[in-house]
Amino acid sequence: MNYKLLFPTYRNRYRFIRENLTKFGSSRKFAKALNLGTGEGDYDPMIAAYCQHLTACDINENDVTFAQQMNSQVPNLNYQIEDALNLSFPDDHFQLITSVDVMEHVGRPERMTAEIGRVLAPGGIAFITFPQTNFPITYDPINYLLKRRAIAQGAYAFGHEYLVDPQKFKTWAGMHGMEVLVEKNLSGYFIAFLEMYWTGLIQRVFKENAGNISGQQEKKGKLRPSVKEPVLTFLTDALINLDFALFKNTKHSVGKGFVVRKK
Numbered sequence: 001m002n003y004k005l006l007f008p009t010y011r012n013r014y015r016f017i018r019e020n021l022t023k024f025g026s027s028r029k030f031a032k033a034l035n036l037g038t039g040e041g042d043y044d045p046m047i048a049a050y051c052q053h054l055t056a057c058d059i060n061e062n063d064v065t066f067a068q069q070m071n072s073q074v075p076n077l078n079y080q081i082e083d084a085l086n087l088s089f090p091d092d093h094f095q096l097i098t099s100v101d102v103m104e105h106v107g108r109p110e111r112m113t114a115e116i117g118r119v120l121a122p123g124g125i126a127f128i129t130f131p132q133t134n135f136p137i138t139y140d141p142i143n144y145l146l147k148r149r150a151i152a153q154g155a156y157a158f159g160h161e162y163l164v165d166p167q168k169f170k171t172w173a174g175m176h177g178m179e180v181l182v183e184k185n186l187s188g189y190f191i192a193f194l195e196m197y198w199t200g201l202i203q204r205v206f207k208e209n210a211g212n213i214s215g216q217q218e219k220k221g222k223l224r225p226s227v228k229e230p231v232l233t234f235l236t237d238a239l240i241n242l243d244f245a246l247f248k249n250t251k252h253s254v255g256k257g258f259v260v261r262k263k
Helices: 008-025 044-048 061-070 109-119 141-146 166-175 189-194 198-206 233-247
Strands: 030-036 051-058 077-081 094-100 120-131 178-186 255-262
Touching: 008 044, 008 094, 008 120, 008 178, 008 189, 008 233, 008 255, 030 044, 044 051, 044 077, 051 061, 061 077, 094 109, 109 120, 109 166, 120 178, 166 178, 166 255, 189 233
Parallel strands: 030 051, 030 094, 051 077, 094 120
Antiparallel strands: 120 255, 178 255
16 A cells, blocks of 8 residues: 555645646657656556656665566566766657656756756656745744754655755756746645644654665665555545645645646
């Protein structure tokens, strides 16, 4: 069971990718697609259903090995080790790129944006999410009030050394030939309050690669997902729908979701 789908912030990102796969891919199959930063491979079967061929990559070898084993029955999917700042693929190669909460881990998010723009084919689209600088006070009041990364929890849990400014991301995208088609707030004040601090602590204890970094040592008591969706996700969806109805137009959200297209 993919237990992560019960967490509203995770489920929100998953829904953002699913909704846009349906919106932009329902009338066609993308010839070549890339899931940049696949992690444990949770998204790959869903993305592969919209592609003729999907390459899923990550810098962490243990995560790639696990994802490869979990999704071994998906015929149009292959895995490889890649550095998001120095991709091995040629220019203009992919019609679709997905990248879910990777940009905050690479150290140089502007460089990663440039690499996405380089390997994305003209007319191709990319779905990108990241935790943003304008997070709600209800998510992390300590770092919010101190206006810096005072503790490695809340908005700065999950191995986040920094957050991404959505205005800067839009500037980087434009510099590398990409236009924004969709911009969406992911998780407002209500969901932020429900997940304040404790989700980062849970991940630190149980997730295999809690810091989302390369070279992570294997952890005792690790908790790995499967691709099966939990029955109770309808409750998580209800919370997400309520939160979006209340806070979709506010400046603050835990994360941002973007769809960009290469001109």
